[in-house]
Amino acid sequence: MNGPEIQISFAPGLRLFVSTERRSGRTTVATDGVSTLGHVVESLGVPLTEVGRLLVDGSPVEVSHVPAVGDTVEVEAAERPQPVPGAPLRFLLDVHLGTLARRLRLLGVDAAYESEDIGDPALAALSAKERRVMLSRDRGLLRRRELWAGAYVYSDQPDDQLRDVLERFAPPLKPWTRCTACNGPLTDADKDSVRERLEQGTEKTYDVFARCTECERVYWRGAHHARLEAIVTDALREFGGAAAH
Structure with a gap:
Protein backbone atom coordinates (compact mmCIF):
# COMPACT_ATOMS: atom_id res chain seq x y z
CA MET A 1 0.00 0.00 0.00
CA ASN A 2 1.43 3.37 -0.97
CA GLY A 3 -1.56 5.72 -0.94
CA PRO A 4 -2.96 8.01 1.77
CA GLU A 5 -1.21 7.69 5.13
CA ILE A 6 -3.26 7.27 8.29
CA GLN A 7 -2.38 7.04 11.96
CA ILE A 8 -3.66 3.91 13.71
CA SER A 9 -3.60 2.52 17.24
CA PHE A 10 -4.95 -0.68 18.75
CA ALA A 11 -6.55 -1.42 22.11
CA PRO A 12 -4.19 -3.31 24.46
CA GLY A 13 -6.15 -6.54 24.08
CA LEU A 14 -5.61 -6.52 20.31
CA ARG A 15 -1.90 -5.86 20.28
CA LEU A 16 -0.93 -9.54 20.27
CA PHE A 17 -2.28 -9.72 16.71
CA VAL A 18 -0.13 -6.94 15.25
CA SER A 19 3.59 -6.67 14.57
CA THR A 20 5.85 -5.61 17.42
CA GLU A 21 6.38 -2.09 16.13
CA ARG A 22 2.62 -1.41 16.24
CA ARG A 23 2.07 -2.49 19.85
CA SER A 24 3.25 0.58 21.73
CA GLY A 25 0.79 3.17 20.42
CA ARG A 26 -0.08 5.11 17.29
CA THR A 27 1.80 4.23 14.10
CA THR A 28 1.63 5.26 10.45
CA VAL A 29 0.02 3.06 7.80
CA ALA A 30 0.05 3.76 4.06
CA THR A 31 -3.27 2.72 2.52
CA ASP A 32 -4.17 2.23 -1.13
CA GLY A 33 -6.95 4.83 -1.12
CA VAL A 34 -9.73 2.34 -2.02
CA SER A 35 -9.65 -0.44 0.60
CA THR A 36 -12.06 -0.26 3.51
CA LEU A 37 -10.90 0.31 7.06
CA GLY A 38 -11.99 -3.23 7.88
CA HIS A 39 -9.64 -4.55 5.21
CA VAL A 40 -6.80 -2.39 6.49
CA VAL A 41 -7.27 -3.64 10.06
CA GLU A 42 -7.32 -7.27 8.95
CA SER A 43 -4.27 -6.74 6.74
CA LEU A 44 -2.41 -5.68 9.87
CA GLY A 45 -3.29 -9.01 11.52
CA VAL A 46 -6.44 -8.35 13.56
CA PRO A 47 -9.51 -10.52 12.82
CA LEU A 48 -12.63 -8.37 12.67
CA THR A 49 -14.29 -10.81 15.08
CA GLU A 50 -12.12 -9.23 17.78
CA VAL A 51 -12.83 -5.60 16.88
CA GLY A 52 -15.34 -3.39 18.64
CA ARG A 53 -15.77 0.25 17.67
CA LEU A 54 -13.65 1.85 14.98
CA LEU A 55 -13.05 5.54 15.67
CA VAL A 56 -11.81 8.00 13.07
CA ASP A 57 -10.77 11.31 14.59
CA GLY A 58 -12.82 10.30 17.64
CA SER A 59 -16.06 9.47 15.81
CA PRO A 60 -17.38 5.92 15.22
CA VAL A 61 -17.34 4.64 11.65
CA GLU A 62 -18.32 1.39 9.95
CA VAL A 63 -15.82 -1.20 8.73
CA SER A 64 -16.80 -0.09 5.22
CA HIS A 65 -15.28 3.37 5.80
CA VAL A 66 -12.51 4.15 3.32
CA PRO A 67 -9.67 5.93 5.14
CA ALA A 68 -8.58 9.34 3.92
CA VAL A 69 -5.21 10.98 4.21
CA GLY A 70 -4.50 12.13 7.75
CA ASP A 71 -7.22 10.02 9.44
CA THR A 72 -6.45 9.11 13.04
CA VAL A 73 -7.88 5.65 13.68
CA GLU A 74 -8.46 3.94 17.01
CA VAL A 75 -9.33 0.24 16.97
CA GLU A 76 -11.19 -0.87 20.08
CA ALA A 77 -11.63 -4.45 21.26
CA ALA A 78 -15.01 -6.18 21.13
CA GLU A 79 -17.13 -5.28 24.14
CA ARG A 80 -17.65 -7.74 26.97
CA PRO A 81 -20.13 -9.20 27.49
CA GLN A 82 -20.58 -9.28 23.73
CA PRO A 83 -24.16 -9.42 22.43
CA VAL A 84 -24.91 -11.87 19.62
CA PRO A 85 -28.19 -10.69 18.07
CA GLY A 86 -30.59 -12.61 15.92
CA ALA A 87 -30.29 -16.20 17.12
CA PRO A 88 -30.03 -18.34 20.25
CA LEU A 89 -26.45 -18.26 21.52
CA ARG A 90 -24.78 -21.40 20.20
Missing part, protein backbone atom coordinates in the same frame (compact mmCIF):
# COMPACT_ATOMS: atom_id res chain seq x y z
CA PHE A 91 -21.16 -22.25 19.51
CA LEU A 92 -19.10 -24.25 17.04
CA LEU A 93 -15.56 -25.29 18.03
CA ASP A 94 -12.78 -26.48 15.78
CA VAL A 95 -10.80 -29.70 16.12
CA HIS A 96 -8.28 -28.20 18.57
CA LEU A 97 -10.81 -27.22 21.25
CA GLY A 98 -12.29 -30.54 22.34
CA THR A 99 -11.71 -30.00 26.06
CA LEU A 100 -13.35 -26.58 25.92
CA ALA A 101 -16.33 -28.07 24.06
CA ARG A 102 -16.83 -30.74 26.74
CA ARG A 103 -16.63 -28.16 29.52
CA LEU A 104 -19.15 -25.88 27.84
CA ARG A 105 -21.50 -28.84 27.44
CA LEU A 106 -20.98 -29.75 31.08
CA LEU A 107 -22.35 -26.30 31.89
CA GLY A 108 -25.33 -26.78 29.60
CA VAL A 109 -24.04 -24.54 26.81
CA ASP A 110 -24.86 -25.60 23.24
CA ALA A 111 -21.40 -26.33 21.83
CA ALA A 112 -21.04 -28.26 18.57
CA TYR A 113 -17.57 -29.66 18.01
CA GLU A 114 -15.80 -31.13 15.01
CA SER A 115 -13.51 -33.94 16.20
CA GLU A 116 -11.93 -34.20 12.74
CA ASP A 117 -10.31 -31.47 10.68
CA ILE A 118 -12.99 -30.83 8.05
CA GLY A 119 -11.23 -27.70 6.77
CA ASP A 120 -11.84 -23.99 7.19
CA PRO A 121 -14.37 -23.59 4.34
CA ALA A 122 -16.59 -26.36 5.76
CA LEU A 123 -16.38 -24.96 9.30
CA ALA A 124 -17.27 -21.47 8.12
CA ALA A 125 -20.20 -22.83 6.10
CA LEU A 126 -21.46 -24.79 9.10
CA SER A 127 -21.23 -21.69 11.28
CA ALA A 128 -23.37 -19.83 8.76
CA LYS A 129 -25.85 -22.66 8.21
CA GLU A 130 -26.52 -23.26 11.92
CA ARG A 131 -25.91 -19.65 13.03
CA ARG A 132 -23.25 -20.62 15.53
CA VAL A 133 -20.41 -18.51 16.91
CA MET A 134 -17.17 -20.05 15.64
CA LEU A 135 -14.61 -20.44 18.42
CA SER A 136 -11.04 -20.96 17.25
CA ARG A 137 -7.41 -20.07 17.72
CA ASP A 138 -6.98 -20.08 13.93
CA ARG A 139 -6.87 -16.44 12.83
CA GLY A 140 -7.23 -17.36 9.18
CA LEU A 141 -10.47 -19.21 9.87
CA LEU A 142 -11.84 -16.22 11.76
CA ARG A 143 -11.19 -13.99 8.74
CA ARG A 144 -13.43 -16.03 6.45
CA ARG A 145 -16.35 -13.99 5.15
CA GLU A 146 -18.77 -16.94 5.29
CA LEU A 147 -18.73 -17.05 9.10
CA TRP A 148 -21.97 -16.11 10.80
CA ALA A 149 -20.00 -14.93 13.85
CA GLY A 150 -16.70 -15.83 15.45
CA ALA A 151 -14.35 -15.30 18.35
CA TYR A 152 -10.68 -15.91 18.96
CA VAL A 153 -9.85 -18.14 21.95
CA TYR A 154 -6.96 -16.31 23.55
CA SER A 155 -5.45 -19.02 25.76
CA ASP A 156 -4.25 -22.56 25.12
CA GLN A 157 -5.20 -23.62 28.68
CA PRO A 158 -8.71 -25.11 29.11
CA ASP A 159 -9.41 -23.33 32.42
CA ASP A 160 -8.57 -19.95 30.91
CA GLN A 161 -10.38 -20.76 27.67
CA LEU A 162 -13.59 -21.52 29.53
CA ARG A 163 -13.38 -18.36 31.61
CA ASP A 164 -12.68 -16.31 28.48
CA VAL A 165 -15.77 -17.60 26.63
CA LEU A 166 -18.06 -17.29 29.66
CA GLU A 167 -16.88 -13.74 30.35
CA ARG A 168 -17.12 -12.65 26.73
CA PHE A 169 -20.55 -14.08 25.84
CA ALA A 170 -22.26 -14.64 29.22
CA PRO A 171 -24.22 -17.71 28.01
CA PRO A 172 -26.97 -19.03 30.31
CA LEU A 173 -25.55 -21.87 32.40
CA LYS A 174 -27.61 -25.02 33.04
CA PRO A 175 -25.12 -27.60 34.33
CA TRP A 176 -25.67 -31.33 33.92
CA THR A 177 -28.24 -30.91 31.13
CA ARG A 178 -26.12 -31.78 28.05
CA CYS A 179 -24.21 -34.83 26.92
CA THR A 180 -20.50 -34.02 27.02
CA ALA A 181 -19.92 -36.56 24.25
CA CYS A 182 -22.42 -35.43 21.60
CA ASN A 183 -24.03 -32.20 22.89
CA GLY A 184 -27.50 -33.77 23.05
CA PRO A 185 -29.92 -33.02 25.89
CA LEU A 186 -29.93 -35.26 28.97
CA THR A 187 -33.00 -36.68 30.66
CA ASP A 188 -33.41 -38.44 34.01
CA ALA A 189 -33.37 -42.23 33.76
CA ASP A 190 -34.36 -44.87 36.31
CA LYS A 191 -31.99 -47.74 36.96
CA ASP A 192 -34.20 -50.35 35.33
CA SER A 193 -34.20 -48.51 32.01
CA VAL A 194 -30.38 -48.36 31.83
CA ARG A 195 -29.47 -51.55 33.70
CA GLU A 196 -28.31 -53.39 30.59
CA ARG A 197 -25.79 -50.61 29.91
CA LEU A 198 -24.19 -50.74 33.37
CA GLU A 199 -21.30 -52.77 34.66
CA GLN A 200 -22.06 -54.81 37.76
CA GLY A 201 -20.14 -52.54 40.12
CA THR A 202 -21.87 -49.45 38.81
CA GLU A 203 -25.29 -51.05 39.10
CA LYS A 204 -24.70 -51.93 42.75
CA THR A 205 -23.13 -48.60 43.75
CA TYR A 206 -25.27 -45.91 42.05
CA ASP A 207 -28.98 -45.19 41.88
CA VAL A 208 -29.23 -41.81 40.10
CA PHE A 209 -28.76 -41.79 36.34
CA ALA A 210 -29.25 -39.61 33.29
CA ARG A 211 -29.31 -40.59 29.64
CA CYS A 212 -28.61 -38.66 26.46
CA THR A 213 -31.71 -38.46 24.30
CA GLU A 214 -29.59 -38.54 21.14
CA CYS A 215 -26.65 -40.93 21.59
CA GLU A 216 -28.15 -42.77 24.62
CA ARG A 217 -24.97 -42.52 26.66
CA VAL A 218 -25.67 -43.07 30.37
CA TYR A 219 -24.33 -40.79 33.12
CA TRP A 220 -23.96 -41.20 36.87
CA ARG A 221 -21.96 -39.54 39.62
CA GLY A 222 -18.90 -41.70 39.35
CA ALA A 223 -15.21 -41.37 40.15
CA HIS A 224 -14.76 -38.18 38.11
CA HIS A 225 -17.77 -36.38 39.56
CA ALA A 226 -15.81 -34.39 42.16
CA ARG A 227 -13.53 -32.93 39.47
CA LEU A 228 -16.48 -32.03 37.25
CA GLU A 229 -18.39 -30.62 40.21
CA ALA A 230 -15.45 -28.29 40.91
CA ILE A 231 -15.56 -26.96 37.34
CA VAL A 232 -19.31 -26.37 37.62
CA THR A 233 -19.08 -24.76 41.06
CA ASP A 234 -16.33 -22.36 39.97
CA ALA A 235 -18.25 -21.35 36.83
CA LEU A 236 -21.50 -20.76 38.72
CA ARG A 237 -19.74 -18.75 41.40
CA GLU A 238 -18.05 -16.47 38.87
CA PHE A 239 -20.67 -16.29 36.11
CA GLY A 240 -24.00 -17.38 37.63
CA GLY A 241 -26.57 -19.84 36.42
CA ALA A 242 -28.68 -22.73 37.63
CA ALA A 243 -27.05 -25.39 39.78
CA ALA A 244 -29.66 -28.10 39.41
CA HIS A 245 -28.59 -31.64 38.47
Whole structure:
Protein backbone atom coordinates (compact mmCIF):
# COMPACT_ATOMS: atom_id res chain seq x y z
CA MET A 1 0.00 0.00 0.00
CA ASN A 2 1.43 3.37 -0.97
CA GLY A 3 -1.56 5.72 -0.94
CA PRO A 4 -2.96 8.01 1.77
CA GLU A 5 -1.21 7.69 5.13
CA ILE A 6 -3.26 7.27 8.29
CA GLN A 7 -2.38 7.04 11.96
CA ILE A 8 -3.66 3.91 13.71
CA SER A 9 -3.60 2.52 17.24
CA PHE A 10 -4.95 -0.68 18.75
CA ALA A 11 -6.55 -1.42 22.11
CA PRO A 12 -4.19 -3.31 24.46
CA GLY A 13 -6.15 -6.54 24.08
CA LEU A 14 -5.61 -6.52 20.31
CA ARG A 15 -1.90 -5.86 20.28
CA LEU A 16 -0.93 -9.54 20.27
CA PHE A 17 -2.28 -9.72 16.71
CA VAL A 18 -0.13 -6.94 15.25
CA SER A 19 3.59 -6.67 14.57
CA THR A 20 5.85 -5.61 17.42
CA GLU A 21 6.38 -2.09 16.13
CA ARG A 22 2.62 -1.41 16.24
CA ARG A 23 2.07 -2.49 19.85
CA SER A 24 3.25 0.58 21.73
CA GLY A 25 0.79 3.17 20.42
CA ARG A 26 -0.08 5.11 17.29
CA THR A 27 1.80 4.23 14.10
CA THR A 28 1.63 5.26 10.45
CA VAL A 29 0.02 3.06 7.80
CA ALA A 30 0.05 3.76 4.06
CA THR A 31 -3.27 2.72 2.52
CA ASP A 32 -4.17 2.23 -1.13
CA GLY A 33 -6.95 4.83 -1.12
CA VAL A 34 -9.73 2.34 -2.02
CA SER A 35 -9.65 -0.44 0.60
CA THR A 36 -12.06 -0.26 3.51
CA LEU A 37 -10.90 0.31 7.06
CA GLY A 38 -11.99 -3.23 7.88
CA HIS A 39 -9.64 -4.55 5.21
CA VAL A 40 -6.80 -2.39 6.49
CA VAL A 41 -7.27 -3.64 10.06
CA GLU A 42 -7.32 -7.27 8.95
CA SER A 43 -4.27 -6.74 6.74
CA LEU A 44 -2.41 -5.68 9.87
CA GLY A 45 -3.29 -9.01 11.52
CA VAL A 46 -6.44 -8.35 13.56
CA PRO A 47 -9.51 -10.52 12.82
CA LEU A 48 -12.63 -8.37 12.67
CA THR A 49 -14.29 -10.81 15.08
CA GLU A 50 -12.12 -9.23 17.78
CA VAL A 51 -12.83 -5.60 16.88
CA GLY A 52 -15.34 -3.39 18.64
CA ARG A 53 -15.77 0.25 17.67
CA LEU A 54 -13.65 1.85 14.98
CA LEU A 55 -13.05 5.54 15.67
CA VAL A 56 -11.81 8.00 13.07
CA ASP A 57 -10.77 11.31 14.59
CA GLY A 58 -12.82 10.30 17.64
CA SER A 59 -16.06 9.47 15.81
CA PRO A 60 -17.38 5.92 15.22
CA VAL A 61 -17.34 4.64 11.65
CA GLU A 62 -18.32 1.39 9.95
CA VAL A 63 -15.82 -1.20 8.73
CA SER A 64 -16.80 -0.09 5.22
CA HIS A 65 -15.28 3.37 5.80
CA VAL A 66 -12.51 4.15 3.32
CA PRO A 67 -9.67 5.93 5.14
CA ALA A 68 -8.58 9.34 3.92
CA VAL A 69 -5.21 10.98 4.21
CA GLY A 70 -4.50 12.13 7.75
CA ASP A 71 -7.22 10.02 9.44
CA THR A 72 -6.45 9.11 13.04
CA VAL A 73 -7.88 5.65 13.68
CA GLU A 74 -8.46 3.94 17.01
CA VAL A 75 -9.33 0.24 16.97
CA GLU A 76 -11.19 -0.87 20.08
CA ALA A 77 -11.63 -4.45 21.26
CA ALA A 78 -15.01 -6.18 21.13
CA GLU A 79 -17.13 -5.28 24.14
CA ARG A 80 -17.65 -7.74 26.97
CA PRO A 81 -20.13 -9.20 27.49
CA GLN A 82 -20.58 -9.28 23.73
CA PRO A 83 -24.16 -9.42 22.43
CA VAL A 84 -24.91 -11.87 19.62
CA PRO A 85 -28.19 -10.69 18.07
CA GLY A 86 -30.59 -12.61 15.92
CA ALA A 87 -30.29 -16.20 17.12
CA PRO A 88 -30.03 -18.34 20.25
CA LEU A 89 -26.45 -18.26 21.52
CA ARG A 90 -24.78 -21.40 20.20
CA PHE A 91 -21.16 -22.25 19.51
CA LEU A 92 -19.10 -24.25 17.04
CA LEU A 93 -15.56 -25.29 18.03
CA ASP A 94 -12.78 -26.48 15.78
CA VAL A 95 -10.80 -29.70 16.12
CA HIS A 96 -8.28 -28.20 18.57
CA LEU A 97 -10.81 -27.22 21.25
CA GLY A 98 -12.29 -30.54 22.34
CA THR A 99 -11.71 -30.00 26.06
CA LEU A 100 -13.35 -26.58 25.92
CA ALA A 101 -16.33 -28.07 24.06
CA ARG A 102 -16.83 -30.74 26.74
CA ARG A 103 -16.63 -28.16 29.52
CA LEU A 104 -19.15 -25.88 27.84
CA ARG A 105 -21.50 -28.84 27.44
CA LEU A 106 -20.98 -29.75 31.08
CA LEU A 107 -22.35 -26.30 31.89
CA GLY A 108 -25.33 -26.78 29.60
CA VAL A 109 -24.04 -24.54 26.81
CA ASP A 110 -24.86 -25.60 23.24
CA ALA A 111 -21.40 -26.33 21.83
CA ALA A 112 -21.04 -28.26 18.57
CA TYR A 113 -17.57 -29.66 18.01
CA GLU A 114 -15.80 -31.13 15.01
CA SER A 115 -13.51 -33.94 16.20
CA GLU A 116 -11.93 -34.20 12.74
CA ASP A 117 -10.31 -31.47 10.68
CA ILE A 118 -12.99 -30.83 8.05
CA GLY A 119 -11.23 -27.70 6.77
CA ASP A 120 -11.84 -23.99 7.19
CA PRO A 121 -14.37 -23.59 4.34
CA ALA A 122 -16.59 -26.36 5.76
CA LEU A 123 -16.38 -24.96 9.30
CA ALA A 124 -17.27 -21.47 8.12
CA ALA A 125 -20.20 -22.83 6.10
CA LEU A 126 -21.46 -24.79 9.10
CA SER A 127 -21.23 -21.69 11.28
CA ALA A 128 -23.37 -19.83 8.76
CA LYS A 129 -25.85 -22.66 8.21
CA GLU A 130 -26.52 -23.26 11.92
CA ARG A 131 -25.91 -19.65 13.03
CA ARG A 132 -23.25 -20.62 15.53
CA VAL A 133 -20.41 -18.51 16.91
CA MET A 134 -17.17 -20.05 15.64
CA LEU A 135 -14.61 -20.44 18.42
CA SER A 136 -11.04 -20.96 17.25
CA ARG A 137 -7.41 -20.07 17.72
CA ASP A 138 -6.98 -20.08 13.93
CA ARG A 139 -6.87 -16.44 12.83
CA GLY A 140 -7.23 -17.36 9.18
CA LEU A 141 -10.47 -19.21 9.87
CA LEU A 142 -11.84 -16.22 11.76
CA ARG A 143 -11.19 -13.99 8.74
CA ARG A 144 -13.43 -16.03 6.45
CA ARG A 145 -16.35 -13.99 5.15
CA GLU A 146 -18.77 -16.94 5.29
CA LEU A 147 -18.73 -17.05 9.10
CA TRP A 148 -21.97 -16.11 10.80
CA ALA A 149 -20.00 -14.93 13.85
CA GLY A 150 -16.70 -15.83 15.45
CA ALA A 151 -14.35 -15.30 18.35
CA TYR A 152 -10.68 -15.91 18.96
CA VAL A 153 -9.85 -18.14 21.95
CA TYR A 154 -6.96 -16.31 23.55
CA SER A 155 -5.45 -19.02 25.76
CA ASP A 156 -4.25 -22.56 25.12
CA GLN A 157 -5.20 -23.62 28.68
CA PRO A 158 -8.71 -25.11 29.11
CA ASP A 159 -9.41 -23.33 32.42
CA ASP A 160 -8.57 -19.95 30.91
CA GLN A 161 -10.38 -20.76 27.67
CA LEU A 162 -13.59 -21.52 29.53
CA ARG A 163 -13.38 -18.36 31.61
CA ASP A 164 -12.68 -16.31 28.48
CA VAL A 165 -15.77 -17.60 26.63
CA LEU A 166 -18.06 -17.29 29.66
CA GLU A 167 -16.88 -13.74 30.35
CA ARG A 168 -17.12 -12.65 26.73
CA PHE A 169 -20.55 -14.08 25.84
CA ALA A 170 -22.26 -14.64 29.22
CA PRO A 171 -24.22 -17.71 28.01
CA PRO A 172 -26.97 -19.03 30.31
CA LEU A 173 -25.55 -21.87 32.40
CA LYS A 174 -27.61 -25.02 33.04
CA PRO A 175 -25.12 -27.60 34.33
CA TRP A 176 -25.67 -31.33 33.92
CA THR A 177 -28.24 -30.91 31.13
CA ARG A 178 -26.12 -31.78 28.05
CA CYS A 179 -24.21 -34.83 26.92
CA THR A 180 -20.50 -34.02 27.02
CA ALA A 181 -19.92 -36.56 24.25
CA CYS A 182 -22.42 -35.43 21.60
CA ASN A 183 -24.03 -32.20 22.89
CA GLY A 184 -27.50 -33.77 23.05
CA PRO A 185 -29.92 -33.02 25.89
CA LEU A 186 -29.93 -35.26 28.97
CA THR A 187 -33.00 -36.68 30.66
CA ASP A 188 -33.41 -38.44 34.01
CA ALA A 189 -33.37 -42.23 33.76
CA ASP A 190 -34.36 -44.87 36.31
CA LYS A 191 -31.99 -47.74 36.96
CA ASP A 192 -34.20 -50.35 35.33
CA SER A 193 -34.20 -48.51 32.01
CA VAL A 194 -30.38 -48.36 31.83
CA ARG A 195 -29.47 -51.55 33.70
CA GLU A 196 -28.31 -53.39 30.59
CA ARG A 197 -25.79 -50.61 29.91
CA LEU A 198 -24.19 -50.74 33.37
CA GLU A 199 -21.30 -52.77 34.66
CA GLN A 200 -22.06 -54.81 37.76
CA GLY A 201 -20.14 -52.54 40.12
CA THR A 202 -21.87 -49.45 38.81
CA GLU A 203 -25.29 -51.05 39.10
CA LYS A 204 -24.70 -51.93 42.75
CA THR A 205 -23.13 -48.60 43.75
CA TYR A 206 -25.27 -45.91 42.05
CA ASP A 207 -28.98 -45.19 41.88
CA VAL A 208 -29.23 -41.81 40.10
CA PHE A 209 -28.76 -41.79 36.34
CA ALA A 210 -29.25 -39.61 33.29
CA ARG A 211 -29.31 -40.59 29.64
CA CYS A 212 -28.61 -38.66 26.46
CA THR A 213 -31.71 -38.46 24.30
CA GLU A 214 -29.59 -38.54 21.14
CA CYS A 215 -26.65 -40.93 21.59
CA GLU A 216 -28.15 -42.77 24.62
CA ARG A 217 -24.97 -42.52 26.66
CA VAL A 218 -25.67 -43.07 30.37
CA TYR A 219 -24.33 -40.79 33.12
CA TRP A 220 -23.96 -41.20 36.87
CA ARG A 221 -21.96 -39.54 39.62
CA GLY A 222 -18.90 -41.70 39.35
CA ALA A 223 -15.21 -41.37 40.15
CA HIS A 224 -14.76 -38.18 38.11
CA HIS A 225 -17.77 -36.38 39.56
CA ALA A 226 -15.81 -34.39 42.16
CA ARG A 227 -13.53 -32.93 39.47
CA LEU A 228 -16.48 -32.03 37.25
CA GLU A 229 -18.39 -30.62 40.21
CA ALA A 230 -15.45 -28.29 40.91
CA ILE A 231 -15.56 -26.96 37.34
CA VAL A 232 -19.31 -26.37 37.62
CA THR A 233 -19.08 -24.76 41.06
CA ASP A 234 -16.33 -22.36 39.97
CA ALA A 235 -18.25 -21.35 36.83
CA LEU A 236 -21.50 -20.76 38.72
CA ARG A 237 -19.74 -18.75 41.40
CA GLU A 238 -18.05 -16.47 38.87
CA PHE A 239 -20.67 -16.29 36.11
CA GLY A 240 -24.00 -17.38 37.63
CA GLY A 241 -26.57 -19.84 36.42
CA ALA A 242 -28.68 -22.73 37.63
CA ALA A 243 -27.05 -25.39 39.78
CA ALA A 244 -29.66 -28.10 39.41
CA HIS A 245 -28.59 -31.64 38.47
